[in-house]
Amino acid sequence: MTMAQKVLARHCGETAVVPGQLVVTEVDLVVMADSVFYKAADRLPEDLKRVSHPERVAVLPDHAVPAPNVKAALAHKRAREHTDRLGFRWLADVGRGGIEHQVIIENKLALPGQLVASNDSHTPSAGVLNCAARGLGMADIVQLVCTGKTYYKVSPAVKFRLTGELPFGSYAKDIFLHLAQRFGSQEGHDIEFEGPGLATLSLDSRATLSTMCTELNANFVMFPADKLIMDYVSTVTDRRIEPVTADPDAEYDAVYDVDLGEVRTGVALPDALNKNVQPVGAVAGQKIRIDQAFVGSCANGKLADLQIAASVVQDRKVADHVRFIVTPASQAVYLEALKRGYVQALIEAGAVVTNSTCGACSGGHMGVLGPGEVCITSSTRNYKGRMGSPEARIYMGSSATVAASAVAGFITDPAPYLENARNLENVGTGIEAGA
């Protein structure tokens, strides 16, 4: 069995599961975002009477915080009321939390070997911690919260075997863009990562990959519980940690070898990611003028992203016609970036650093695009209309590419802007709660 199959088998009490099998199981953690609590027929019903295992359920407003309108304010109010009434765990309110997927990692809410569900599609992010995590629909989540159980169709898997080391100037987002261009959609499959190249990637970098594998249309995404991960979770003493490894004879529909040394700076063109990526040089040559540059989201609002963005804009200015919006993945990331001077460097260059929220990435607030505008983003999606008007065009690149483009005023190769980035400290081992 693969890692995810083992997690499912362990949870549903079977000795083995096979692809295609439907299993019904309890999970270790359910996280509900504010989106579940909007007052609408397809969200959490007002008259919910009883739930199973409320101690396994955590609630975190993140998609639209602070509330940009009355509907969102009401959703947050309902979230708090239902949490109090039904005995869920309230993770953090505005100013003290952040985007769910980052908060899960920072607070070690998910652990190796666990099964984790949330209503958000980027839930596979937590797979970086060797747990099987994925997004379900909101009604599924409500059913899971009520009955204590949900179902999964066991998936076949593909494996990315990483070797080598990223060249200077390429980042985890570029690895994703490389995978999206070379291998494309992996729909219907779980994804596993392995190989010696992993040891060269920080926790943040790996989490960028686990999050972005949602965009390869993956189901579960699993990383091994290597020394980095086991050291990271070693501070957890109140819960059992039962990491999972793939069997030596586990079957994969494909094993893809990826030499990180071959990864170059990439840019995804608007409207799709898979098979829609070009080398930065090909895009930069077109002198595509931008209106907005965005660094943020669960995938790339991490401390390492703010670090490289700050380093790129240090002693430079954001182009007059560009809005450079930076949204940390959590308030802890924000605070640490502030202490380290990244926020100051960004603001001095003319960027705005917002509070942590899904915000511009989900097109909700704090960076919505108008008709005809062009944006380059390091967030999760470049779908048509994703960040606002369907007539806007969204390109995707690494946070370094986004920051360099913000300065240049058009999509550009970050290489000439990386002179301050040669000796950056490795800050990508994660922000730990309470650290």
Place this chain on the structure above:
Amino acid sequence: MTSTAAIAPLTGRAWVFPQDYINTDAMMPRAGYDLPPKEQNSLVLNSIRPGWADLVQPGDVLVAGRNFGTGSSRPAPTLLLRLGITALVAESVAEIFLRNCVSYALPVLECPGCLAMTTEGDTVTVDMESGTFSNVTTGVSRTGPVLPLMLRQTIAAGGAYAMLRAEGYM
């Protein structure tokens, strides 16, 4: 989860969206969240096919390409239902979207080859219990994998919320 009701075969006029990887942002754009239902309806797949939503009649069937409904977990099937779409048949359906179809009770059939046998406007029938997609106009049928019984029962019961209500959770 004890319902034994079956889903009756559904017959309607086919709308064909042959593009692969149509995402839920295209069905349920964020820009429509704060609009009245009628205005939100008009945005469904509007960026792909402007004005389409206004043409849908109750009982119509949507025929789509590969990995239909990819991306965000937002409950986009509810908007297809609100337009009057009675069933979805696709070359394949994205995992979360398929779950949402089940939980919000939109009959959904994965049927490889469905696009090639359907011209828009054909009369088609979807039989969830046998996994059969039939083109009444041309007489051609194909069978896809039958949705597991537990999921068909959820659809037959009217979706996850109807089941929870029947089971006393609300």
